[in-house]
Structure formats: C-alpha cells, structure tokens
Amino acid sequence: MNRKVSFFNFSLNNILSKDQSLLDQARIRLLYYGFWIVGVAVFGLFISVYFQRQALLTITAGILLVSLLVLFKYLTYRANWKQISHAVLIIATIINLNNVFIAMQKVDIITVQVILLVILFSYYMIGQRWGLFYSLLNLVPVMVFLLISYKGNYSIALRPESVDQSTIIISIFANFILIIYIHSHFYGAFLNNIRELKENGEKQVELNAELELAIEKAEKSSRIKSEFLATMSHEIRTPLNAIIGMSNVMLMAKPRPDQVENLDVLKFSANNLMAIVNDVLDFNKIEAGKVIFEKTRFNLVEVVENICGSEKIKAEQKGLEFMVKIDPLLNEKTLIGDPTRLGQILFNLVSNAIKFTQAGNIWIKASFHESQGNNITVNFVVKDTGIGIDQRNLESIFEPFTQESITTTRQYGGTGMGLAIVKRLLELQGLQMYVTSKVGRGSEFSFSMDFPVAAAIDDADDKNTLLNYAESFENLRMLIAEDNPVNVLLMKKLLSKWRIKPVIANNGQHVIELAKESDFDIILMDLQMPVMNGFDAAMEIRRLQDPRKALTPIIALTAAALYDIRAQVLKAGMNDYVSKPFKPEELLEKIQNLVAAVH
Template sequence: MNFFNFSINKILIKDLSILDQARIRLLYYGFSLVFVALGAMFLSVYFQDLPIMSATAGALMICIACLFKYLTYKPQWRTISHILLGIGTLVNLATVFIIMQEVNIITIQVIILVIVFSFYMLGQSWGMFYSLLNLLPVLLFLVMVYDHNYFIDFKPEKADQGTIIIGVFANFMLIIFIHSHFYTAFIRNIKQLKDTSEEQAALNIKFEKAIEKAEKSSQVQSEFLSTMSHEIRTPLNAVIGMSNLLMMSNPRPDQAENLDILKFSANNLLAIVNDVLDFNKIESGKVVFEKIKFNLVDLLQNICGGQIIKAEEKGLIFKVDVDSALKRKVIFGDPTRLTQIIFNLVSNAIKFTSQGSVWVRATCLEDRHNTITVSFSVKDTGIGIKKENLEGIFEPFTQESITTTRQYGGTGLGLAIVKRLLELQGLQMHVQSKVNEGSEFSFNIEFPVSTEVAPAPVAKPELQSAIPDENMGGGLRVLIAEDNPVNVMLMKKLLSKWKIVPTIAENGERAVEIMQYGNFDIILMDLQMPVMNGFDASIEIRKMPDPAKANIPIIALTASALFDIREQVQNAGMNDYVAKPFKPDELMEKIQNLVAAV
C-alpha cells in the first residue's frame, strides 16, 4: 500500500466480509467526525484558558490524524480499534479522576461510546473488557465522592456550558453514526446470507443431480464393461477352448506350434481384458480385502510356477528365495490380491528382461509372535527405468516411453493395479532402477499369524496334464443352458472327451421346462440368455416341488465383468461359477466336487 494514499477504495479488499468492510468505513469516516469535534472542543477550551483540557484535545487531534494515516496505509482495523479504545479509556478516566473530578453527561456518553464501539468492532469478549474497564472505575469514583473519601492535590478545570453543549452534540452524533452505520451493514449482511443460502440450496440441488448422474454413469459404465466383457470373452472362450481341444487330439508338430501361438495370443488378449476390468474395479472402490489363512511359501511357489517356464523360454535364470522363518508360518491375509501384485511384478520383470536373471524374494523383517512383517522384492537385470520416469510408470495406461510400449506391448495397467492395491492397504511401493542394469520393486506387508503350524512339505508327484482324464466324467447327466451356438459346440466337444453327452437348452425358460420332466446330476447355466436369463432360471428351478430337482447343483458359466457377480450368483441359488474362458480341469474339478457333495 502507498504511504501517501488517502482513498478508502484502495484499502477495501473484495475478499473482506460486509461487516469487516463496514468496520473500515466506520473508522475512515468516523475519524473525520471526531477530528472536527475535537477541533471545536480545542478552540472552546483554549479561549477559556483551560490548559490541561486544551493540551488533551490537541494531543487527541494529533493521535486521530496519525491513526487515520495508519488506516489508509495499513488497514489493520483491529489494531487501530484497540489503540482508540485504550486512548479513550485513559482520557475518560483522567478526566473523571484528575482534570474535572466529576461525572457529567459527557462522561456517561463516552462510556456509552466505548461500549457501542468495542462490541461492534471487536466482538463480545473485548467489548465486555473495555466496557468494564471504563464503567467500574467511574462507579468507584462516584462511591468515593459520595462518602467524601476522594481528595487529590490538583485544582480541577471547569468548562463552560458552551463546551459541554459541543461535547454532548458531538458524542450523540457519533453514537447515532455508529448505530446507523452498523444497522445498514447488518441488514446487508442478512440479505447476503439469505442470497447465499438460496444459492447454496440451488447448488445442493445441482450437486445432488450431479451425484445422481455420476451414479447412473457409473452404473452404465459397469453395465457397459459387463456387456463388452461378455462379448469379448464369449469368442475368446471358443478360441481358447477349441485350441485346448485341438491340442488334446495329438496334432502334428507344425500344427502344435500354430496352436501354441493361437492360444498364446488369445491368452494375451484375455490378460488385457482382465487388466482393464481389474483396474476399473479398483478405481470404483469395490475391492474388499479378505482375511483368510494361507501359507506364504505355497502361495509363492504357485505364483512363480508358471512364470519359471516363461523365464526359461527366454533363457533367463529364475530364482525364488523365501526366508526360512516363513516356511512353517500360517498367516492371515488376502492371497488373491497378493498373488495379483506379485504376479504383475514378476510378469513385468520377465517381459522387460532379455538376458540375465529374475529374483523373487520374501524376507521376514520382524517376527512379533502374533504378527510378522514380510518384505517382498522382485529384481531383474532388464532394461531399467530412467529416474525422471519412475513416477510415471505407475500411472494407468502408461509405460516408460512410447518406444517401450511398441517394443514390449501391454496396456500399461499392471503397475497401476499394483500401486492401487497397495495404497488401498496403506502400503507403499519402493523402486530402485538403473538404465540397462535392471530394476527392483519392493514393498512390506504386516500379516497376523495363526497359531497353526504349516505341515512339512512333501515330495510332489510329477505334474499331470492340465486336461482331465477322459473317463472321469462317464455317466454324468449334464444339462447345459447356453444360447451361443459356438459355445454349445465347444461344450459338446469338451464333454465328449470325458464321455459325457449333455442335454442342451437354448435359454433359461427352456432349461426350466427340461428340468421338469428330466433327471440330471448337474446344470451348467449361462447367465446372459434371451427369453429368460440364468439368474431367473435358477430361481425357478430352486422353487420346484421335487427336492432332488430343486437342490440340483448349478454352476454359472459367465463372461460377465460385473463386480458383484459372486453375490448375484449366490442370491440366485447357484452353487458356484466359472468365468469364461475357463480351464477344462477347473470346470471338471468343480463338477466332480458338487456332484459328489449331493
């Protein structure tokens, strides 16, 4: 602010409230009134030859002028108000106890001025303080005078009636000015609050509509993803399923190679679809972390089992190092999400490493009997990451550079999913990387520990084929509710390998009709079908009067991406579900378990 400023417009800031602006205006215009009143008082007492009163009035005029200048230079109205009230209190008490040694109408007016000014300018607490600071000494003076106990060695000065008239008039004008000024400010403030309240109500309505629109948009997005997932997974189910069937038929070496490529490409496409769906599920806040028992060593072996083959195909050394302190521990946590995190890190390490090695480590950092803290680390000797790109690699749909994307492929969602899953648990990923030397991704998790002890590992038999034995399903009566002819053909071919001849229902309504007169061991129920969907068909079957029919095991076959699909399947009375594209052994295992449990 310019020191030589005298304009009020330059000290009124738009961000100030109406009341604060009113306080500054009161000081600005009030100083002028007080200065004029003091000037009249000074001339009156000066010509009456009253030196003390003249000096007091002159000093007050100088103080008012200085405070006015200070206000136009730095509009600190609180500080100026305290100074004014302090000066007014000193002058008032000095006038009563020393200069005039009496309480007259001007004294009463000054006390009223102090009360009004202090409450309006500084609020209740300070208003009470300054009011009592002026009132109590004056009351004490009146009591002392009444008891004839007040005597000082100073001759009081007596002003004439004209001076008293000037003082009374000036004080009344100031009181009226303060009340009028703040009355106007209060009315404006009330009107502003009313307008703001109306605007806020209108904004709340808009906000509610925006929330409703966002919820509908989220629902539409969820339904769109479910539909797209179904439309993509359905043909993928046929591609992967037919590839499995052809590989079961002892193809020639050149055919086997082509089938491997076909299956590899289909699985890559499926992985991309799964990444997008997983990321959307995480971003929508619909991830719930489980607390179930599992053995960390077994989990890591299962995660890395399939990855070792990929690493060896690229000529990489793959090492899994698990702390011996963890080998007999049974811990509580979410093995599915932990698998997702480590699987993504290991897949990336193999993808971006052309030679050298990949290490997976699990180290026990702290064992407190009831809980353990485990450090997980995935290290590679791959292409590495530039320091300036370390933050960006965790952003969705982002890789280190466009060159990386073109050379190695992928959606750029793997690390974004990892980061979000860790953040939802309050954890942080640590990255160390050097270009052309490799990278290391690590994080720490605290797990509650079960009192159980994991059984000692036993020698595992050699891995069997992923395709179940051909005679394991012989004699099973299976009803398949499926509207897609390609999937019907695939299921017939697959079940024929297990000596099963299924009955086909082209929609849910037809499945219910067939169940009414037919006897089956299990139903494989597609969820999205015309006429009647799989949910409604299952509900109708559960209502059948024959207990054997009403309690038949039902497995949902779904290509949907709805986040609450498991809950919907359970609510419809189905026993389990298998996501398309499914693995033949997974399907047969669930069929056998459910049939055996009946």
Template sequence: MNRDVGFFNFSVNKILTKDQSTLDQARIRLLYYGLWLAIIAVGAVLINLYVEHREILTFSTSVLLLSLVILFKYLTFRPRWGIISHIMLVLATMVNLTNVFITLQNVDIITAQITFLIIVFSFYMLGQTCGLFYSLVNLIPILIFLVLMFNSSYVIGLKPKVVDESTKIISICASFIFIIFVQNYFYRAFIKNIRQLKVTAEERGSLNVELEKVLEKAEKSSQAKSEFLSTMSHEIRTPMNAVIGMTNLLMMGNPRPDQKDNLEILKFSANNLLALVNDVLDFNKIESGKVVFENIKFNLVELMQNVCGGQRLKAEEKGLNFILEIDNNLRNKDVFGDPTRLSQIIFNLISNGIKFTHNGTVWVKVNQLENRHNTITVDFSVKDTGIGIERENLNAIFEPFTQESITTTRQYGGTGLGLAIVKRLLELQNLRMSVQSQPGKGSEFSFNMEFPVSTESAAEPVSNQPVVLRAIESMGTPRVLIAEDNMVNVMLMKKLFSKWNIVPTIAENGERAIEMVQYGNFDIILMDLQMPVLNGFDAAVEIRKLADPKKANIPIIALTASALFDIRERVFGSGMNDYVSKPFKPDELREKMQSLLSAAIQN
C-alpha cells in the same frame, strides 16, 4: 488491503477490497465516518474552550484532535482497523480517566456517555475479549473513584477545572450522536450480514441441488461405463472362449507335430489377446474402488511355486535362467491374506522381467524379514538382467497405459497396465513398491508385505481329486444340463464333454432350462448368464423355488463372460453355487463340477 492506495487518498471506497469480509468492511466504514464525526465534535469543543480561555483543557483537546486527524489519515492510507481501534480506545480511556481523577474530579453524564461509548465500540470492533478488557479498565477505576468520593478520602493537589454549560451541551450532544451512529451502523451491518447469509444459504442450496444432479449424472455415466465394459467383455470373451476352447480340444486330439506348433501359436496369440482384455478390465475395476481383498489361509511356498511354474517354462523357452529362492523359515507356515491378488502382483512383475530380458537370469526371492509370533513380514523381490530403466522414467512406468518410451512399446508390445495394476493393488493395502534399475544391466522390484500366521500346523497338501473321481464314478455318468444360447459355445461344450464321456442336454435360454429341470432329472446345471427370453440369474432364482427339494437344490455353475464388478455377488445372490469365467480352462470347470457333485453325494 489495496496496495495501490496513495498517501493523499481520502476515499473510503479505495481502502475496501473483495478479500475483506462484510463485517470487516463495516468496521472500516464505521471508523471512517466515526473519525469524521469525532473530529467535528472535538473541533467544536476546542473552539468553545479556546473562546472561554480554558488553557489546559484547550491544550489537551488540541492533542486529542491532532491524534484523531493522524488516525484518520492512517486509516485512509493503510486500513489496519484493528490497530486503529486499539489506539482510539486507549486515547478515549486516557481522556475519560484523566477527566475523572484529575481534570474534573467528578463523574457526570459526559463520563457515563464516554464509558458507555468505549464499551460498545470495543465489543463491536474488537470482539468479546478486548471488549471485556476495555470495559473493566474504564469501569473499575471509576467505581474506585466513586467509593473514595463517598468516603471523602480522595484528595490531590490539583484543583478541578470547571466546564461551562455550553461545553457540556456540545460534549453531551456529540456523545449521543456518536452512540446513535455506532448502534445504527452496526445494526444495519448486522441486518445486511443476515441477508447475505440467507442469500448464501439459498445459493448453497442451489449448488447442492446442482451437485446432486452432477453426482447422479456421474453415477449413471459410471454405470453406463460398467455396462458397456460388461457388454464388450461378453462380446469379446464369447468368441475368445470358442477360439481357446477349440484350440484346447484340438491339442487334446493328438495332433501331428506341425499341427501342434500351429495350435501352440494360435493358443499363445489367443491367450495374449485375452490377457490384454483382462488387464483393461482389471485396471478399471481397481480404479473404480471395487476391489475387495480376501483374508483366507494359504501356503505361501505353494503359492509361489504355482505362480512361478508356468513362468519358468516361459523363461526357459526364451533361453533365460529362472531362479526361485524361498526362505526356509517359510516352508511350514500357513498365512492369511489374499492369494489371488498376491499371485497377480508377482505374476505381473515376473512377466515384465521375462519380457524385457534378452539373455541372462530372472530371480524371484522370498525372504522372511521379521517374525513376531503371530505375524511375519515377508520381502518379495523380482530381479532381472534386462534392458533396465532410466532414472527419470522410474515414475512414469507405473502410470496406466505407459511404458518407458514409445520405442519400448513398439518393440515389446503390451498395454502398459501391468505395473500400474501392481502399484494400485499395493497402494490399496498401504504398501509401497521399491525399484532399483540401471540401463543395460537390469531392474529389481521389491516390496514388503505383512501376514498373520496360522497357529495350526501346516499339513502336507493332499489332493482330493481321487476321492472326487471315485464319488463321481460311484454315481455313474453325471447328467449335465447346459443353458447356452450361443451355438458355437454349444458345439464347443459338446466336444469338450465328449472327451469326458458325458452327453449334455442343451437349453437355448433360461425359460427352457426351467422347463427341462421340472420334467427331467439332472445332477448339475451349467448356466450362461446372458440369454434371450430369460437370463441365467432369473432362471436360477426360479429353479430354487421349485417344489421338489432335490430339483430346487441342484448344483448350478454360472458361465459368464461378463466384466461387471459385482458379478460374484449377483451369482451367489441368485442362488447359484459357483461360477467360471469365459474363456474357461477345462480343468478348472471339471474340478468345480467334481467338487459340487461330490458335495451333493455326501449330502
């Protein structure tokens, strides 16, 4: 309601506001003009009764007129239409039943009109429930009165009053006018509301069209962003592949101690640069909701030992103590989950602990909290004696591209994405990170994770590498086809394969790779995905269509520097058997080649 309305306001426009619905505004207008009509009609009846010297009727009509004036003033000062409607209906009911049982002791056309008016007004103004209530309150007593009159059993001590014809005519005309006014006004309000609904529907339709355009534009923008990241990833990873690959080759060639130190620095810097690129791409993947968690069986103890193995060396190089404590209850248990994402979380937490600790210890603790037969709850904790975090900065460290302070960023470097990635990965699994820290004393990051437990007995890990090697040796030197358009990468691959006593065949694009497979014999194909003439995806599809079953089923490993989120699905969808991301680790590539070649021999 409008609080600026003064007591002496008589305008209906000042008591209407934009917050009120169309129906409420119509109800307020109906009360406003209806009270005017009622005051005029009751005033005319009062004058006529006064002239005819009907004292009792004159008094009761005066009270009714005064009540209507007070209600009108209350409406123009505080438009509480609900309260006013109830008061008017109570007054009308009292007048109606008083006329029937006391004053007139009769049911005539005026009574019928007032009853009908009460029914219509109560339904329009107050809704179905109140409409039924006021209708029954008026109809039931009138019906009882008619039954009593029919049996000639209604007798009270008061003599009924006689109303002259002029008063009846005025009352009947006023009732008819009021009934017509109510029906006409609400019909207009109903039609207006229908039209507004139509306009609203049309506007909503237009908004939906605009929303679809905006969503389409956002989708295209997201797709363009993904393609840009893929392109930039490819452009960055391709030279990085050469830098890291050549560094690995040089280190495999027994360099002098001084050369080895330089190569270690080169490798460390290249890996740091690659880690920064991977952090940005991985965070973008998480924010886009493209992360899908695996549910595979793995040994938690082995996973933690593998993750902490490299980090232990890194800590010891910095002069730190590194302690890994694993609950003995976890030793012989295999669990189901996503080992890759769990490794990523633990790796980031340990890396942070080592980075921000100058001297002291980094602890990694893994404890079993609950064991519910087929499910266990494990507490992971990474604690350090590093620089610590101020209490007011505890929330900020989990924001992307943010560290505790600008000084921290300048002194320790990094993108500030490590903890942001950890937090997002945990949140996607409905988990929460707990942080305890004291500036100058260190920090502890911990979280609980639930794992289904494998019911099979945990077997001792047995390496299948000797079997694989024997399988490869039994078939001689494998014939390898490499589809790669980048000459630096070609040179790198040749040098790498020479270390394994393999001379690969090179195809400069996908189309050339298909021709070589058709007219040559190969045991395995390494397929770059982004090549001129024909890309790796299409080339793999065409190879799978070859008539010769042996050639159509040749193992294909994708070599990709792309960061597209659906790369895994596209690789397997095109018929390739596996993929390795550039820059790849030589051991990883060799292991996957051996696995596929061994499977091909067994088949």
C-alpha cells in the same frame, strides 16, 4: 490488506482487503471516518477552551487531538483495528474520568454521552467480553463519584473548571453525531452481512444441487461404464472361450507333434488376448477396491515355471537368453495364497522385461528369504538388459495407461496398464515394488511376499483322485443352459472326454421346464440368455416345491468378470461360478466337490 502500503498512505481503499469480512471492513471504515468526525469536534473544543483560558481542558483537548492524529496515521499504515480500538477506549476512559474527578468535578450530559459512546463502541468493535469490561470501567467510577458527591464528601485541591455554553453545545452535538453514526454504520453493516449470508446460503443451495447432480452423473457414468465392461467382457470372452476351449479339446485328443505346435501357438495367442481383456477388467476391480485375494494351496515352483514357460517362447524368438532360478527349498513346500494374482504380477513383469529388451538377458529369480513360524518370505526378482528407465520417470511408469514416453508406446506397443496393475495388487496386500534402472543398461523389479506353509499332501494322489472321479462321471445327469451354438459344441466335446452326456437348454425358461421334468445332479448355467437370464432362472429353480430339484447344485458359467459377479451369483442362489474361458480341471474340480457334497 491488498498490498503493502506506504507510511504516507491516507487512502481507505489501500487498507481494505477482500480477505476481510464485511464486519471487519465496517469496523475499519467506522474508525477511518470516525477519526475525521471526532478530530473536527476536538479541534473545535480545543479552540473554544483555549480562548476561554481553561488550561487543564486545553491540555486535555490538545493531548486528545494529537492522539487522534497518531491513531489515524497508524490505521492508514497498518489497519490493526483491534489495537486501535483498545487505544481509543483507553483514551476515552482516561479523559472521561479526568473530567469527572479532576477537570469538571461533576457528572453532566456530556459525561453520560461519553459513557454511552464507550458502551456502543466497545461492544460493536471488540465484542461482548471487552465491551463489558470498558463499560464497567467507565460506569462504576462515575457511580462512585455520584454517591460521594451526593453526601457532599468529594473535595480536591484543584478548583473545577467551567466552560461556556458554546463549548457544551459543540460537545453535545459531536457526541450525538457519533452515537447516530455508530448506530447507522453498524446497522448497515449488519444488514449487508445478513444479505451476504443469505446470498451465500442461496449459492450453497445451488452448489449442493449442482453437487448432487454431479454425483448422480458420476454414478450414472460409473454404472454405464460397468455395464459397458460387462457387455464387452461377455462379447469378447465368449469367442475366446470357444477358441481356448477347442484348443484344449484338440490337445486332449493326442494330436500329432506338428499339430501340437500349431495348437500351442493358437492357445498362446488366445491367452495373450485374454490377458489384455483381463487387464482392463482387473484394473476396474482394483480401482473399485473390490479385489478379493484367494487363499488356496499351490506349488510356487509350478506357478513360476508355468509363467516362464509361456514367456520363454517370446524371449527365444527375440534371441534373448531366458534364465529362471528358483530356490530348491521352495520345491518342497506347498504354500497358501492367491496363485492367480501372483501369476498375474509375475506375468506382467516378465512380459514387460521381454518387450523392452532387444538383446541380452532376462533373469527371473525366486528365493527363500526367511521363515517365521509357519510363514515364509519369498523374494521375487525380474531383471533385464533392456532400454532402462530414466530416474525422473520411475514414478510415472506405474500410472495407468502410461509408458515412459510416446516414442516408447509407438515402438513397443502395449496398453500401459501392466505395471499399474502390478503396483495396485501389491499395495492392496500391503507390499511395495522396488525398482532400480539405468537408461540403456536395463531394469530390475523386485518385491517380497509372505506365504503360510500348508501341511504336506501328495498332489499326485489328489490328481489321481480327480481323474478317477472324472472317469465315473458317465452316469452324471447334467443340465447345461447355454444359448451360444459354438459354446454348446465346445461343452459337448469337452464333456465327452469325461463321458458326460449333457442335456442342453437354450434359455432360462427352458432350464426351468427341464428341471421340473427331470432330476439332474448339477446344472451349468450361462447368465446372459434370451427369454430369461441365468439369475432369474436360478431363483425360480430354488423356489421349486420338490426339495431335491430345488437344491440341485448350480454353477454359473459366465463370460462377465466384473468385481461383484460372485456376490450376484450367490445372491441368486447359485453355488459357485466359473469364468469363461475356463480351465477344464477347474470346472471338473468344482463339479466333483458340489456333486460329492449333495451325495
């Protein structure tokens, strides 16, 4: 019902509701108007049999009239059409069998009409199962009565009553009216129901079309976003590659102490800018669920010290006391995991601690927590004496592009993505970040991470081997595909430190021509070039007839850092890739591994 109705309600509109189906509304209407029709007919019968002094029929008509009034009142108060339908059928069955076996002691046209009404009403109102039950409940006893009467064996003490022709006419007329009304009413209801289903079907088709269009727009939007990020990534990272790369080259040239300081500042600022770019790209990867965690050997102490070493400068510039405490047991272990992602988590936490602390201390702690077999658990804590966080905002600070307040954003700056990335990276590894904070007192962020312990290998020997191999690169035949003059200059300067004299191609087509003419030990392939891109060039090289040329190792050098770049590179037939700006030692190691594998 639309609302709670009064006991004295008699309006149909008050007991109908939009929540009801068209069929249920039709059932309620049938009962409502049906009671009026039957009530008028029963009242007429009551008057007729009363003046004919038919006591039993008068009592029956009177009981029926009162029952109709009670059921009608119940309908307009509670509108429980199922209970009322059962009550109507039970009353009709009792009256029908009473007339056949007691009052009239015969089966006439009125009896047949009542049975038809019971069949129609029960099936339409309460369904097939109950319809069959009430139909048989009325039909079977009547058939039994007919069989008994046929043999002349039916006899009871009461004398059957008889009614005049006017009463019979009233009964037949009322029954026909009810039969026609029930058929007409439900036929209209079924038509409306079919019409509504058709309209709903048409609306569903329209909604499906709109949904498909929305999905297509969303996919297009996602594709445009990915293309935009790829373009922006390439355009921003390309000059950053030159800045960071030239800083590395100049630092490798043994500069004066004052020059080292200037170069460190330059490199530090460029790396900070790169961190912002990476945050945007990494968040895109994380949201797409495409982050792949590496499993490489690393020294945890070195990772923590490298992060803290770069951040310590910022802390000291603000006059903060910067304290790092690393469990001595961790220095003796080589772990297996993703040092890049771990470094990213720690960098964001430490950077945030420094940003939001104006005076006091910054603590970074890495402690050996427990050991299980060949795995160890390390607990990381980053604590500060900064502005703190209101308890009500502890959840919102982990949302992307969100800081505690607009005032915080204006005062301290930042993109608001750092903690969002930290939380997502931990969640993807099944880990949880714990935060405790008090406004004006500071905050503490902590998490625990499990690492397998690698077999001990002398890292000094590894570095010496890599260095020795680098010194033997002077005979390496290298082809570089790069169209950016600044990057070409950078690569030449960097490779000269390793005594490599590369051949330069300025587009993909040029690469193929040079690969056909000469033999190369390795190819460094830029991906976005004029005439022909790096992907197509790599595929063409793999189709060369000379097996030696076709199998030349190819490393993609790309300023794009989208989540599917690795899959695209490998699909094009390239062996590996290095993202710009790259670490010289990373490129050197990949060159060494690929060349060694071929030779």
